[in-house]
Amino acid sequence: LRTTVLLTLSISIVLSTSRIVYLLYLIILGIYFFKKLPKIKFILVILVMGLVVSVFLIIGKDIFYKFKNSIEGNSPRIMLWTNSIEVVRASDSYFLGIGIGDYYADKKDPYFAEGYGELTFGEYGYNPHSQPLEFFITNGILGVVILLVAMYFFLLKIKSQNSFAQLIFISVVSFSLTECIFNRQYGVQLYSVLLPLIMMNNFSKHTHEKT
Template sequence: MKEKIRMAIGNTLLFTYIAFLVFGFKIVNLALVGVLVFFLSTFKYNKAQVSHHLNENKKIYIVLLALISFQFIHGMFFQDLHEKRFGLLPLLFGSAIVLLWVADIRKILYIYLTCLVLLVGKGGYNILTYYLTTDYFTINSGGHIDAMLVVARPYLGFMLNIGILLCIYLYQIQKKYRVYYLFLSVFFFAYLVFIGNRMQVVSLLLLALLYFVFYMKANGSKKILSLLVLGISVFLLFTYTSTLKERFEMDSFTSLDHLFSRLEKKEPRVLIWKCAWSFTQESSFQPLYGLGKVETIDRQLAACYEDKTKDNPMRGYFLDALFNTHNQFLEYYVLTGIGGISLLLLFFGLLVAKVKRYFIPMALLLSLFNFCLVENLFNRQLGVYLFGFVLTLILFIYSENKKVKSIA
């Protein structure tokens, strides 16, 4: 009876935590505390499993702790610890270990996919309501989009990407309900295309290319045929999907110079990255420790937007939003110099070396890497939670794949 009660409490806390994470609720911190308390109070039941996991991945966790510690030491030296990001960094480590007590990875996957379906359902209902009540329907751009989708489009797109990969994983390991997982992956991809998340569509296409070239067990002719089918699918997708066609500025491909000129006036990240990188070319920039303070970066970005957007139709958008660097690697280099960027790259490098033999964990890792190229995950609560959550999935699924291979 005690065991049943313990499992019921654990499952309830697990569902609550993942649901709050997927829906981006601020009170996910309370759920994290609840799961951590449960984890610690039942540690004697999970000690062997947790110890084995930590020992098997100790280099990765050591580098993650070194990365977090370095940021705190750097912030202390530059008297920058009052910044919001330092309150989020402990959550990064907490979210990376909070689910290590779960014995069956499938339990996490089922809950995540269920919550993701609910999130898509809520967003789909909001879109339908918007369509029926507005005279001008658009989801290409506008301040109404993130509220309508429930979660900000970049983060929703990333979660859909992860959901698709998890469906493929479940399709591979389970004979039952294969049609369901296949349908669900197509459903998530269709929604991803519909909401026009460019970065994640590109990320999935690159992962498909990676699979066909390096992981697909087939002869050369079948690989060539698969790549041909992929190429035709990409062409049709970008030719006949109006949302993607407009958001990717397909009509701008008349020349490369014209493309970049158009993109700079349509995609904020192009100008954001130009501004952020320009700081590293100034004589005042110190590569060893960067600019030192978030306040300094924010001030210089604001000045750059003021100067570089005079002929840009998004000028008001830039000056109101005052975007951060939208690239975790670029931010860590500009802010904390070689030390910060080296530890982050080392973290990803160790993971690549560990999981490269298996496609799904490698695909999850590359999806996380790609997302860090377009967002500052460590500056946002949902970002740090997703980073830790996906890290857990990568290591758990790698462990399962390794176990199956050793049995086979």
């Protein structure tokens, strides 16, 4: 089961094209191999990972330019996150949000360009690139509270799971901070399939100790 989960996670991460998830995944793999492998094997694995990443960036030029823009400070995410607050402020619907129907039907997304109309009407149909912020826009403070309550119950359960499950949980949550995961097929799979799987007894600390 663990191998299946790891393969599914790896495929989902590659298809997500999310920079933060790529970085987190590499860090998690590095930590995992550091704990499990002897020093020489660990160094060899890191070298292989570096080679694979280099080839991946050369082949996937779009991903390379995404990282390049982030380093140069040209990423539009900061504008998207800032304008998400402005969308709610302009609609004066802090508690309940503007509603999912209005959000999609009227294209009240947080992206706008100067001279292209009102602040609350997006020209390009971009989402906020943050699941908590999308909940805030569509469902207001109430939606954010519901999301936090759901995460709280996940946290209660994940404390009793092994480090592998905890690292996957951290990856999915971190992914949701910089992406609207429910707007992506692979994001929905991460949340609805992988999270319940890692909460099973197969991934509990007690089971791990027995094995």
